[in-house]
Amino acid sequence: MSKARKSVLCWVALSPFLIIVLFPYLTMLSTALKQKDEIFTFHRSWLPREFYLGNFVELFVDRNFGRALVNSLTISVGATLLSLAVAIPAAYALTRMRVPGNSALTNYLLITQMISPIVLIIGLFRMFAYFGLINSLMSVIIAHSAFFMAFAVWMLRSYFATIPKDLEEAAWIDGAGRFSAFVRIFLPLCLPGVVVTAIFTFVNSWNEYAMSLTLLRDVSQQTAPVQIAFLTGTLYQIEWHLIMAATLIASVPVAIVFASIQRYLIGGMSLGGVK
Amino acid sequence: MASIDLVGVSKQFGALSILDDVNISIGDREFVVLVGPSGCGKSTLLRMIAGLEPISDGTISIDGAIVNHLGPQKRDLAMVFQTYALYPHMTTAQNIGFPLKLRGSSPEQIERSVARVASTLHLEALLDRQPRALSGGQRQRVAMGRAMVREPRAFLFDEPLSNLDAKLRHHMRIELRQLHKSLGATSIYVTHDQIEAMTMADRIVVMNRGKVEQIGTPLELFDRPANTFVAGFLGSPTINFAKARLSAGSKDVTFEDGIYPLALNGASDIAAQDVIAGVRPQHIEIVATDVAPLKGTVVLVEHTGCETNVILDVGNSEWTVQTLSRHRLNQGEQVGLKFDPAHLHLFSASSQERILW
Known part of the structure; x- marks a missing residue:
């Protein structure tokens, strides 16, 4: 079979899945660029009447969505740095040093991943309340890094072993001393x-909802996913034009990050997968 | 440069003994090869000298100072790994300069030293390349350069040539030997290749199952192996063994099936005993059957071009005879075998140790 025919066949086979994946994104994009009254018209059209950016303006000026984005960014960056700061030495020790109970520890890390964070949310709330950290971004940073660390250790461990x-x-x-060899x-x-x-x-961390919702009670502390959720239920109507504009913006950093490191990602995932 | 002494060095992993009571004294500027089959503990011993592996018992000293508890950073030894262990994210120049950088030498100083080493090893044109863009032989040289650049007290080599093809290995062997001559550096070289051991070493340490079997110059080991293991390990093709009986006063030796009584001029205080007799393939001559009491049946003739290896059935054993003359022999043909009794090695059948006769 020629290469061209093969690739056409592959695309035909994949296209139903492609539609399923892309449909929500196209809806999001189309709706975000429409005016409020245009969304529920009888004759649905994909293309907006005009290229309307007013939803974004409303979102940032009236609803203070920028604030939520900054909160989300602070938490995600903080949680990433904190969990890496702990996970890198942990993974290094697990692959390179004789740690008593090494396999028990790694299994324990896996088990923690089987528990949904929502189950622990009341306990977490009480713990952070005790430390006076409710309504502090720090609480979510700590909670997120704790939850995502197990995955980070697993992932790093398999990479370090190579x-x-x-x-x-x-x-x-x-x-070189031990530390110098590690760094250099x-x-x-x-x-x-x-x-x-x-x-x-x-x-x-960027997408996490339940913990952010619970630990950050103040509107000014809300993260992007939480604020988007609030757009659906706080008023008498659901403001789809704003919700779609907000989700579009919220998915942009994630998309940029994934696209820019795709090369690394494939290499890293396959390494983690095979080893 | 330095002398290195190992006294009663042992290594255990739990109940498993890897090295047992190893005693080796390596002189200043000496090139010592540790040789043995894989799993004999030679690489572990080298790693212990380097400080990469803790010592269970005994002492390792460099220039008389015990270094048991010094980390690898502080022993001032250089090591060339089997995998070369070049830093993949650094260029040749950075790889070679790395030990100096760690010492805090100035950039100009590093550049000068790297240039000097690179010219010795013919690496000038490759200084900006990363390891992945180098061939096996070039990587090997970079690894050598990284070891040479800081003028360490001794060099440790862990099978450095085993990843190269036969031709390059031969070339690098000569180059390494010349390098050792010009640097005069104390070197410990681990290999499982007896040719490397024989051609490169000032002294060879033959190891087996965590024990030192014999230490000596290549020719000492070849000519007077201390036991059947050393005799069998060195020399290619392998030495021929046969069961035999040594008479009282070591006057003669009779092969098991009685075909070769051999008059010896031995020491009179040796008791009659069962022995293992060994003769190297190079020391046997093929002669007419009527003039030789020892006979063999031809199994196979191998022509290597220069030498001819004749594989024979002698009694119950299979022997190899290596000759320079091109015999026309047929399978199943009977031939006579002759050798000088001076080339006969006798080992006790019970202890496998050499009997001095």
Whole structure:
């Protein structure tokens, strides 16, 4: 079979799935660019009457959505940095050092992933209330990094295991201390793995809803997903034009991040998958 | 440069003993090869000297100072790994300069030293390349350069040539040997290849199952192997063994099936005993059957071009005879075998140790 025919066949086979995946995005884009009265017209059209950006203006000026984005960004970046700061040394120790109960620990990490955060939410709320951290972005940063850390450790561990130990040993013999060899030789080599893990953590944190909703009670502290959810139920009507504009904006950072590191992502995921 | 002494060095992993009471004394500027079959503990021993593996018992000292508890950073040894272990994200120049950078040398100083080493190893044109853009032989040289650049007290080599093809290996062997001559550096070289051991070493340490079997110069080991293991390990094709009986006073030796009583001029205080007799393939001559009491039946003739290997059934054993003359022999043909008794090695059948006769 020729290469062209093969690729046409592949596209035909994939197109139903492609439609399912792309339909919500197209709806989102189309709705976000329409005016309020245009959304529920009898004759539905994909293309808006005019290229209308008023929804975005309303979102940022009247609804203070920028604030929510900043909150989300602060939390996601904070949670990513904090969980990496703990997960990198943990994964390093689990792959390179003799840790008593190594396999029990790694299994435990996996088990924590089987519990939905929503089950723990009341306990978490009481704990952060005790520490006086309710309504502080810090509480969500800590909670997110705790929850996504297990995944980060797993992911990093499988990547670290692919780095030959010889390289570090060579560095030690060349005169590098343990920490210096880690920073100068080991970290640069596992950068792809670290980047992929960071992206996953960032995206997970960016999209997380339940914990942000519970721990941040003040409107000024709301994250983007929480504020979007509030757009659906706070008024007498559901403001689809605003919701779609907001989801569009909220999905942009995630899309940019994924697109820019796609090369790393495929490499990193396959490494994690095979090993 | 330095001397290295191992005294009673042992290594256990739980109940498993990897190395047992190893005693080796390596002189200044000496090139010592640790050789043995895989799993004999030679690489572990090298890693222990480097400080990469803790020592269970005994002491390792460099220039008389015990280094048991010093980390690999502080022993001032350089090591060339089997995998070369070049830093993949650094260029050749950065790889070679890395040990100096760690020491805090100035950029100019590093550049000068790297240039000097690169010219010794003919790496000038490759200084800006990353390891992935280098061939196996070039990587090997970069690894050497990284070891040489800081003028360490001793070099450790862990099977550095085993990833190269036969031709390049031969070339690198000569190059390494010349390098050792010009640097005069104490070197410990691990290999499982007896040719490398024989051609490169000042002294060879033959190891087996975590124990030192014999230490000596290549020719000492070849000519007077201390036991059947060393005799069988060195030399290609392998030495021929046959069961035999040594008479009292070591006057003669009779092969098991009685076909070859051999008059020896031995020491009189040796008791009659069962022995294992060994003769190297190069020391046997093929002669007419009527002039030789020892006979063999031809199984196979291998022509390698230069030498001819004749594989024979001798009694119950299979022997190899290597000759320079091109015999026209047919399978099943009977031939006579002759050798100088001086080339006969006798080992006790019970202890496998050499009997001095």
